[in-house]
Amino acid sequence: MSARRRSHGGWRYWVHRYLPLELAGTACALLVGAVVLGRTGSVLAASVAASWAEIAGFYAAAAVAEGTRRPGVGLVGRCRAVVRGVPAVVLEFGPAEGVDLLTRPALMWAGAHLLPWALPGLLLGKVAADVAFYVLAGGAHVVVRGRGSRPPASAATTARWEPGHDDTPTPFLLMDLDEVATACAQLRDGLEGVALHYAVKCNPDQQVLDVLHGLGCRFEIASWEELRLLVGLGVDPADVLYSNPVKPAAHVSRCAEAGVWRFAVDSRAELEKVARLAPGASVYVRMRAVGSSGAVASEGKFGVDPADAVELLSSASSIGLRAYGLAFHVGSQTLQPRAWEQAIARAGEVMRELAGRGVRLEMLDVGGGFPAAYDTPVPPPAAFGRVIRAACRRHLPYPVLVVAEPGRALVATAGTMVATVVGVARRPGATWVHLDVGALNGFIEALETGMRLRYPTADSRGGPQQRYCVTGPTCDSQDTVLREAPLSAGLREGDRVFLGSAGAYTACCASRFNGFDIPTVRHVARRAPGIPAARSDAGSVQAPRPA
Structure with missing residues (x-):
């Protein structure tokens, strides 16, 4: 089984991904179906109306869920994040929806006629339609979105598993110097x-x-x-x-x-x-x-x-x-x-x-x-x-x-923070993974942004995923980096966790609160030492020196 398949194979992942959307769609379908049935007495009209109401509720919830993964500050910023998430929702659900638009009304109509009670029949038809829908949508999600929870591709994220890093004391910030050079060239050109x-x-x-x-x-x-x-x-x-x-x-x-x-x-x-x-x-x-x-x-x-x-x-x-x-x-x-x-x-x-x-x-x-x-x-x-x-x-x-x-x-993208799990605790409403690095000794911007900066996550276990609250080692309730972070189910003490895009305002802003270590900085570069110089900021952008 491929790594991509493993990363989306756990039932907890699928429940977390789709259950809120399903509940929103179901609530809309039942509400609108009941209203239309009461007003018209027509099972057909109620079936069609409930189908369209479910679609509207489902995709509104999907757009909001996608928007929460994207940075946005204030009401306007969050609304823009929701709008920016629409293309990803279309790619994930578009093929399944094309089939579903034809099959769902028919199945709900059939369900309403198979049972002596109309509303339970509508629900039965909906469940049958969902089976067909998720066979297609789940496959599209794995193909289109399967890499979304992983850190940006860089030497820092690939080198973390190389020999020599496994035994390095954590936490440490692994900086990819080639990625720094690439980012500099791209920004200068842009x-x-x-x-x-x-x-x-x-x-x-x-x-x-x-x-x-x-x-x-x-x-x-x-x-x-x-x-x-x-x-x-x-x-x-x-x-x-x-x-x-x-x-x-x-x-x-x-x-x-x-x-x-x-x-x-x-x-x-x-x-x-x-x-x-x-x-x-x-x-x-x-x-x-x-x-x-x-x-x-x-x-x-x-x-x-x-x-x-x-x-x-x-x-x-x-x-x-x-x-x-x-x-x-x-x-x-x-x-x-x-x-x-x-x-x-x-x-x-x-x-x-x-x-x-x-x-x-x-x-x-x-x-x-x-x-x-x-x-x-x-x-x-x-x-x-x-x-x-x-x-x-x-x-x-x-x-x-x-x-x-x-x-x-x-x-930022040149850095990967490498941390060790110091404990896992299941508490009401969430599972918490405690790392040896947190907001107070490496991720101060988690506090500054209210955790709106979403650091990509991965781990050494590499199994089916579930969602965790990722928190730090200190005895402070604010020392948390991420909520709803995708990591392998079954994480345990001693596993490694990798947080990508960690090259900015992390180790340099860390404190020793509660006596915990500040991350050290290590480096990786694929080129030989002495990276060739790119073109300099010469000519029209040269500042004249004072006389």
Whole structure:
């Protein structure tokens, strides 16, 4: 039996997949059938009406169920997730439904005539139709959706079973350096004309930074310590953006002395701090996000309105600074490329106002937020690049250097978190699998997103699946990573569990709460050491250095 067949062979999996849909469809069928039968007295009319009501209830529930697997924030975001799930529902149920539309009314009509009571007869006919329906739908599900619960294909997910990893103490984050290089090349091609500055905070692992540096990627920092890491790898501080809008004074001084010359600000106090500690530096103002659509909620911590941005940049030269640019961040894990359109339009308004005051900017930082694939696909980088380029042509009054600060888009899918089961507990309503890694020592974004980031899961047992709540080792009820996660039935203490798309904001954000270990980081790469450098961000995206 194939691995794909095994992953969908357990009865618990099929019950979890189809029972809620079946209950929704049955309730609609019985309700509408009873109403129509009472109003018309016609068994035929009740059969047809009940059939169509069941279809409507079944597929409404299926679309909602599919939507819950996809990221979406707020009511509008969740509704969009439901709509995005419709194609998958069509692929799974379309062939079976084509046959069912013809057979179900006939079988329900026949059932109503075989029994002396109409409603039980309708139900008997429905059950007979369901048998035929699920023979076809179940096969389509295995073929079309059979790989949906597995992590994205990468060396990290395939190398986890290789000799040498089985005995490695867990938890550890396995980073596929080739996947990092591939993601960098794809994002650079998709965002053609935009200089990439990797957000070091996302994953500051030295080998990851070294690969990106070798590929010509530049960097964005939030502290002196992050710059120190980069300098140790041979990165020129003059190529680095310091985008934390509020910085410790000592960090500003050290970074300026090292050669950083571009600093983000979003207040008068920060502008004056930079002027005092890094005289002659260039500043760019962080603008407030409007209508953030990221899966990781924005708390409104940073950014100013356009009018304040104009005032800050207008006054920069009077205190010995260079008014250099604007920055914004549309929200982390943003799935809608159009989110950049509005932000660039607002930046264009500020640039026009400043031009009227004799201030001409040189850079627009379109931030991060570019998404990575978790358990569902995301738009390709080219979709974001097209919107950004078109918006810059449409809204900016003159050409500027355009930069971006990607984080998870470069490293998330390259990482697989390898954990060990420390216990399994069956509690009312769910089975809980406790791992040696959880939200507090590796998956902080599970808390930040309310578990809307759905990390793909797999395990070393590889048997028929059931659904689990995946939680961490600490004595804290919030230390949970996933609910309804598909893993092998019969998991037990000592089994390995693999969580994909774990390369961003995991090990670097972990704490030792309750004394549990922070994940170590290990690496895998199929190429020989020294990955060849791809084309660099040269030419039109090269930032001019200060005189």
